[in-house]
Amino acid sequence: MSNTIKVLLLKYGIPSLAVIVIAVQFFFVNTQSLNKWKGGGYGMYTGIHYYYNQIYIPGMSVDSLIANNNEMERIFKHLKLMPNDDNLMSAAEFLVKTTHKDSIHIQIWKPSVNSKHGVYSRALVNEIYYKKTSL
Amino acid sequence: MIYWIGIKEKLNNHIELASQLLLLVLGIYISIMSEKYGIWKTPVLFLGLFYWFFFRHKIKHPIIWMAFSALLLFDLYLMYLRVANHHFVLTFMTLSVLCYRYHKRSDILLKNIQILLVIVILASVLQKLISNQFISGNFYYYMLNRGFLFDPFLGFFPEISEVTKSNTESLIALQATDPNIGESIVLKDVFPNLGVISQVFAMLTIAMEFIVAIAILWKPKSTWTHLLFIMLIIGILCTRLETGFMALLAISGLFLCNNIKLRLLYVIIAMFCVVLVVTKLGYH
Structure with a gap:
């Protein structure tokens, strides 16, 4: 060289x-x-930091789900960081397995701020309706 | 006077001084990060320290820089999407110094640091320009109303703390509701005309970062460049105690700067940041 x-x-x-x-x-x-x-x-x-994104699962408390479940906490953190379809699917599969439910609905919401009117609201980023398939 | 002569002597060899400060930051950062995957890092750390203590003047290879580089790369491999942005800067700076220990050419090392700094600041400018939330001032508006900016000074203004506390309570209450209902809240402003101030602040941030990046690219040794760069670092520290990142920027400035007094200022900023990282008053 x-x-x-x-x-x-x-x-x-x-x-x-x-x-x-x-x-x-x-x-x-x-x-x-x-x-x-x-x-x-x-x-x-x-x-706004992704930490403030909200995972919403109708009928379930996210705080209760992650309490004493490190794997669940890790999956949800990763979901907030990268809320794409693949990660939503992985989270749904894990959640269905852990909670023994047949179906699950997961939504990711992010903060939305309007400085002109001072309004703080939430905007939907992504969601999944997941149903366990029985073979 | 005798103290100043000693300090000046040390500041004259700024590449060595900056390398020592970088090694200090590295040691602290590695020790914080070693909580994760510690079992794998232990042998590398032990061997690095052993060679450094007993053979650092006897062998030509900079073992401690190699060990720290390996640990930084290891964390990148396992936590690429989780590590902070300054982990990448620290890795690039460490690799630059490691290469310098072999090629021994200060012009190459300084070019590495200069271009790296320009890339980092310009990327930050670009990211801000393409973020609607930032450009509109909405991000700063939110951060100020939450008390997340200038927090070291908020203690002097109890009325502002009251407003941010009230906003936090409203947000917690909103968070407990079903987001599908579409409820919203109106944030209380910490001071009047905050929307306009936030937008101006956002524009000023972008302008300042852009000017500094161009100045470093165009005249990396100019006193004016370094005065602007120091103003930017101090400005960021006042806004948010991002001490880990700012220590690296100050060390980069020390590498490039020719003015003895400004070198001293860079050293003081870097040391201040290191102390805040160690005491956990700042972010690592």
């Missing part, structure tokens, strides 16, 4: 990795519903 190429690689190799990570984050945000706060794209403080 010539000296010039080596120097160029050393100078711009690591910054190029940073650009690749940012590009991957943009891809995940736009195709997999990844929240902008994570993934190395430096999108923190551009919107």
Whole structure:
């Protein structure tokens, strides 16, 4: 390898990795519903943190479900971070298995704020109606 | 006077000083992160420390930098979508210093740091520009009415704390209702004209970050560039105690800066951030 190429690689190799990570984050945000706060794209403080997204399951208390169930807590955290169809499906399957129900309805809501009128409301991000298939 | 001569001597070798500060931040960050998957990290940490204590002046390989890089990469592999953004910056900076220990060319290291800083700040600007919630001022409006910004100063204004507390109570009550009903609440403003102020604040944030990024790209050693960069870091710290990230920005500034007094300021900011991380008053 010539000296010039080596120097160029050393100078711009690591910054190029940073650009690749940012590009991957943009891809995940736009195709997999990844929240902008994570993934190395430096999108923190551009919107309300995903922690404040709400998981709503009609007829069930999310707080009770995650109490003493670390796996459930992990799945719900991941669902708030990336509320796409695949993660909703995984959460629904796990929930049906854990609660022994036949069907489940899960919704993810995010905060919506209007600074002109001071109104705080919630907007639906994604939802799933899941029914256990019996073979 | 004798103290200043000692400080000046240390500040003259700013690359070594910045590397030492980075190593300190790394050690603290790694120790915090080692709570997760500790069993796998123990042998790497032990070997790194053993070699560092006994052989750091005898072997040519920077074992401790290698060990810390390995741990950072390990966390990236297992928690890529969960780690904070400054984990990525810390990893890139660590890899830059690790490479520097081999090529020994300060111009290459400084170019690494300069371009990395520009990329990080420009990406942050771009993310803000494409976020409707940020551009409209709605994000800052929410954060201010919740008492999530400028929180170190809120203790001096009990009336503001009362408003944020009331907003929190209203939000908790709303959260307990079925969101399908479509109920909403009206947030109380911590001070008048908050909607307009939030929008102006959002625009100023973007403008300031953009100017700093361009200044670092165009004139990375200029005193003006570093004055602007220091203002940005202090501004962010006043808004939110993002001490882990700000320590890294201050160390990056120290790498690039030629002005002795500003180098000292960078060191003080980095040390202040490190102390707040250790005492858990700031975020890691």
